[in-house]
Amino acid sequence: MARAFVFPGQGSQAVGMGQELAEAFPVAREVFEEVDEALKQNLSKLMAEGPEGDLTLTENAQPALMAVSLAAMRVLESESGKSLSDMASLVAGHSLGEYSALAAAKALSICDAARLLKLRGRSMQKAVPVGEGAMAAVLGLSLEDAEAVAEEAAQGEVCAAANDNADGQVVLSGAKAAIERAVEIAKGKGAKRAVLLPVSAPFHCALMQPAAEAMEEALANATINAPSVPLVANVVAEKVVDPTRIRELLVEQVCGRVRWRESVLYMKSQDVDTLVEVGSGKVLTGLVRRISRDMTGVAVNTPADVEAFLSSL
CATH class of the missing domain: 3.30.70.250 (Malonyl-CoA ACP transacylase, ACP-binding)
Structure with missing residues (x-):
């Protein structure tokens, strides 16, 4: 049997997320610094100290959640001496988590993922007036x-x-x-x-079409490589590796349905029995057993979680 690494979406953000990792591991701090530099914004300070209202803003929450996921991912790789492909056979992410999954699999750079998510969050927020x-x-x-x-x-x-x-x-x-x-x-x-x-907005429906158009333009100019581990994409619930197809699906994903239940069942059909949730919170870990009693979820977002996971390798 095999593992898949999965990456959380919006709603998993919390003030203080990633701080224990940053204090314990220099490679985690480096990820936060990379993201701050890419965005020309002190996002790591906002993540550490809040205020919560500002962190919850879509344009901040999306790159912040990716940053925590990639910090945890870098820690796992550096502490284990193994690459993602040594530890997992598939990756997947819930909505914005798909960008985290692609950055983890080296299909996107962390800097590009941060900038794309900043734009994605801002575009989704602007697509529909607040309250409508x-x-x-x-x-x-x-x-x-x-x-x-x-x-x-x-x-x-x-x-x-x-x-x-x-x-x-x-x-x-x-x-x-x-x-x-x-x-x-x-x-x-x-x-x-x-x-x-x-x-703050009605995500993943036809009202997001202006945001999809903004992302289509941005993604056309983004460098996307073949991922080191296949991505199980939200909108098709099956694995993809072709960069052109990934680009198309990231655009479709803005208005399209997040087919998470089907994605998990697809991973099960590919002999995955353990989903490792890398990043903030435990939302996806909580969903695993509701989808399939034969599968196990493990959350990795603190130094203790890292230690426990490494001992299972």
Whole structure:
């Protein structure tokens, strides 16, 4: 059996993330310095000290989460003396985490990943005026039932299943009024919970088209190499290695669904039994057992986590 390294998405950010790694390992500090230099911004200070409201801003949260993931990745490689390809057979990331996965697999440089994510965050925020879009988590309904809820709630507005995270955990995204209708419809159809999420924009739906166009232009000029380990891409839930295809999928990903449940099941079909979540938080680790009881999730984001993981190699 094999391991896959997976990288978290927005929502996993927290003030202080990555600080223990930076204090314990010079290579982690170097990643934060690289990102600060690439962005001409003291992002590492914001990550360390907050304020939380500024860190949560999409244009800061996205490169910051990538920085923590890559700091942890560099620590794993330097402390083990092994490369990513020695430790994992596949990589994947949840939404922005796909950029972290590509940087970990040397398909993107850390500096380019930081700049692209800064632009991605800013473009997603600008795509829809604040207050006009929304997202909601629907728990306890299948993807098919959640899609039916979205269709009924749309009434001519955008309303779509944006994240298929696990069995019975789907996130809807779209116009605010449509999402509010969807929450009530979902409750009427037997959802255990249907709640609006505290997000600043309706990600992964057709309303993000202006952001997709901005990313298409930026990615056209970005250097993308073949990854050292195949990427399981969000929008197709299968592995890709061709740089041209990766470029296309990163553009599609802005408006497209994050097919996380299917991606994890695909990795299982490729003999992966352990997902190692590299970076801030434990969101993806928590989803693993909900998707497949045969798989294990391990989170690596502190020096103690690093030590525990290295002892398992």
